[in-house]
Amino acid sequence: xxxxxxxxxxxxxxxxxxxxxxxxxxxxxxxxxxxxxxxxxxxxxxxxxxxxxxxxxxxxxxxxxxxxxxxxxxxxxxxxxxxxxxxxxxxxxxxxxxxxxxxxxxxxxxxxxxxxxxxxxxxxxxxxxxxxxxxxxxxxxxxxxxxxxxxxxxxxxxxxxxxxxxxxxxxxxxxxxxxxxxxxxxxxxxxxxxxxxxxxxxxxxxxxxxxxxxxxxxxxxxxxxxxxxxxxxxxxxxxxxxxxxxxxxxxxxxxxxxxxxxxxxxxxxxxxxxxxxxxxxxxxxxxxxxxxxxxxxxxxxxxxxxxxxxxxxxxxxxxxxxxxxxxxxxxxxxxxxxxxxxxxxxxxxxxxxxxxxxxxxxxxxxxxxxxxxxxxxxxxxxxxxxxxxxxxxxxxxxxxxxxxxxxxxxxxxxxxxxxxxxxxxxxx
Numbered sequence: 001x002x003x004x005x006x007x008x009x010x011x012x013x014x015x016x017x018x019x020x021x022x023x024x025x026x027x028x029x030x031x032x033x034x035x036x037x038x039x040x041x042x043x044x045x046x047x048x049x050x051x052x053x054x055x056x057x058x059x060x061x062x063x064x065x066x067x068x069x070x071x072x073x074x075x076x077x078x079x080x081x082x083x084x085x086x087x088x089x090x091x092x093x094x095x096x097x098x099x100x101x102x103x104x105x106x107x108x109x110x111x112x113x114x115x116x117x118x119x120x121x122x123x124x125x126x127x128x129x130x131x132x133x134x135x136x137x138x139x140x141x142x143x144x145x146x147x148x149x150x151x152x153x154x155x156x157x158x159x160x161x162x163x164x165x166x167x168x169x170x171x172x173x174x175x176x177x178x179x180x181x182x183x184x185x186x187x188x189x190x191x192x193x194x195x196x197x198x199x200x201x202x203x204x205x206x207x208x209x210x211x212x213x214x215x216x217x218x219x220x221x222x223x224x225x226x227x228x229x230x231x232x233x234x235x236x237x238x239x240x241x242x243x244x245x246x247x248x249x250x251x252x253x254x255x256x257x258x259x260x261x262x263x264x265x266x267x268x269x270x271x272x273x274x275x276x277x278x279x280x281x282x283x284x285x286x287x288x289x290x291x292x293x294x295x296x297x298x299x300x301x302x303x304x305x306x307x308x309x310x311x312x313x314x315x316x317x318x319x320x321x322x323x324x325x326x327x328x329x330x331x332x333x334x335x336x337x338x339x340x341x342x343x344x345x346x347x348x349x350x351x352x353x354x355x356x357x358x359x360x361x362x363x364x365x366x367x368x369x370x371x372x373x374x375x376x377x378x379x380x381x382x383x384x385x386x387x388x389x390x391x392x393x394x395x396x397x398x399x400x401x402x403x404x405x406x407x408x409x410x411x412x413x414x415x416x417x418x419x420x421x422x423x424x425x426x427x428x
Contacts, residue, residue, distance in 0.1 A: 027324045028364040030317030031405070035368025035397045036375060038314065042393035043376040047386035049299035062107075063140065064255040064267050065286040066091060066274070068248060089282040091250040095274065099255060102273040105262040110140045110254040113227060115235065119220060120185040121173040128169060130186060130220045132227035138197065140254050143217070148180045148195030156223045163191040166217025170196050184220070189230055191222060263289045318404035321360055325353060325412035346418070353413035354406065361405025365398045372397065 068090025091111075099109050113132035118125055137143070138150050151162050163184060170179045179193045199217050235246045255270065257263045267287045274283055372394075376387035 023324055023327075024360060027317075027320050028360055028367070030320040031314070031361055031364025031401050032317075032368040032371060034314030034317045034404075035365050035401050036372035038397035038400070039369060039372025039389070039393045040375040040379075040387075042396075043372075043387040043389050044379065044385065045299070045302050046388040046390055046393070047376070047380075049302065050388055051386045061289045062257050062260050062263060063288060064257065064263065064270055065288070066253045066255065066270065067284045067286065068251050069282050069284050070246075071280060071282055086245040086247060088247040089280075090248040091253055091283060093249050095277060096250065096253060098273060098277070099253075099270070102269050103255065103257075103266050105258045105266055106255060107258045108136060108140060108256040110134055110137055110256070111224060111250045112137075112252040112254070113224060113248075114251040115231075117187045117220075119169070119173065121179075121182065124173045124175075126169070126172060128218050128220060130222060130227075132222050132224045134224055137221065140256055144198045146196045146198045148193070150195055150197070150221070151223050156225050159226045159229045160223060161189070161191045161226060162194045162223070164195040164197050164221040165193055166219045167196055167198050168216045168218045169220065186220060186222070191220075197221065260289060263287065314400055314404050317364065317401075318408035321357055321405055322408040322412060324360075325357060325409055326415070349416050350413045353416050354409050357405045357409025357413070358402070361402050361409075365401035368401065369394055369398060 070087070070089050093111075096109060096111055100106050111134060113130075115130050115132070116127060117130050118127050119130075131137075135151055135153050135156055138145060145164075146167055148164070150164055151160065154160075155162055163186070165173075165179060165184065173179075173184070174182065179196060182193050184191050184193050197217055197219075233247055233249050235248065255266070257266050264287070267285060267290070270285060274285075275281075373389060376389055379385055380387050
């Protein structure tokens with residue numbers, strides 16, 4: 001009996017809404033906008049968060065990155081002579097040797113020199129960053145070799161004039177030529193290309209293309225010992241009427257810890273060691289694991305803020321439902337009186353109007369979910385902004401839309417149920 005009664009009340013609700021299609025459509029429109037804005041805003045927030053976390057994970061959650069920093073108030077260590085001056089800053093080889101003594105959980109240390117040079121092949125040339133490092137750099141940095149090989153310890157010990165180039169650089173300099181085995185000129189020095197490296201976690205595309213057509217890596221990688229033998233640790237920068245000599249032994253060091261649980265404690269050990277060895281803080285310590293955790297917390301707060309802002313539009317839609325239902329109650333006062341006179345209980349009147357409210361909310365929620373799923377795709381298509389649709393955003397948006405419909409539909413339904421049947425029958 002109850003099921004039959006609910007079905008009859010539902011049919012009555014649908015019939016009533018059909019009689020006022022334009023008004024019902026405008027009411028549903030408010031719910032649609034609210035639901036789709038919740039889904040779209042949460043997907044944009046999730047996409048931005050995942051992109052940031054992916055960039056941090058590329059640094060390695062078990063790594064500690066130390067960068068040399070040139071301070072604005074850098075003191076001259078060598079004095080001035082005929083317009084020339086010497087500035088010394090950054091990390092040293094002594095620092096590199098001390099890390100294993102202070103860090104019992106250290107798995108590997110990866111030194112890097114980062115310098116900009118002009119690189120040339122035949123008549124093609126470009127400026128790019130040259131990374132002088134060690135053979136285990138690809139494993140530490142999570143880069144992938146696309147073809148050829150990375151230089152070995154034997155190359156390192158011999159100071160071999162070999163290099164590995166990024167995929168993008170291979171495309172721009174070598175065009176249709178296979179770079180492997182070719183000679184590349186870095187400034188005034190000649191290096192033989194032995195491999196091509198892609199981006200972090202790059203996936204090759206096998207559409208009849210060479211592997212170096214994948215990725216945007218623009219760097220050149222050479223053995224650290226080779227660079228030191230040929231160029232030393234001093235850089236010259238020419239200014240207006242003067243030359244600045246900078247002595248930088250290492251620009252960066254990547255410390256790999258044996259376990260994520262030991263990363264934070266190890267980072268404190270790094271801070272203590274560097275503070276005791278450097279009179280000025282000419283370094284910066286980056287702990288990707290700490291940044292990932294901070295990003296996750298920021299993401300949670302960001303989603304709450306975005307969801308709250310978007311939920312305001314749902315509340316506006318709920319107010320629209322309340323307005324339309326109050327108008328409906330006023331218009332159908334005589335109908336309510338007749339139903340009460342024929343034996344309908346107050347509970348039946350409440351259910352009748354709540355069913356109409358739920359129909360509006362559910363219909364608006366379903367359409368809003370479809371529109372909300374399409375908007376992030378459109379955003380990604382036209383702006384290249386990463387968006388991520390999650391089940392959570394669909395569930396929360398639809399649940400809130402139904403809850404808003406119920407909350408804002410209760411007052412009009414109760415008002416209809418509280419009418420005096422005799423007064424309702426006299427209503428014109």
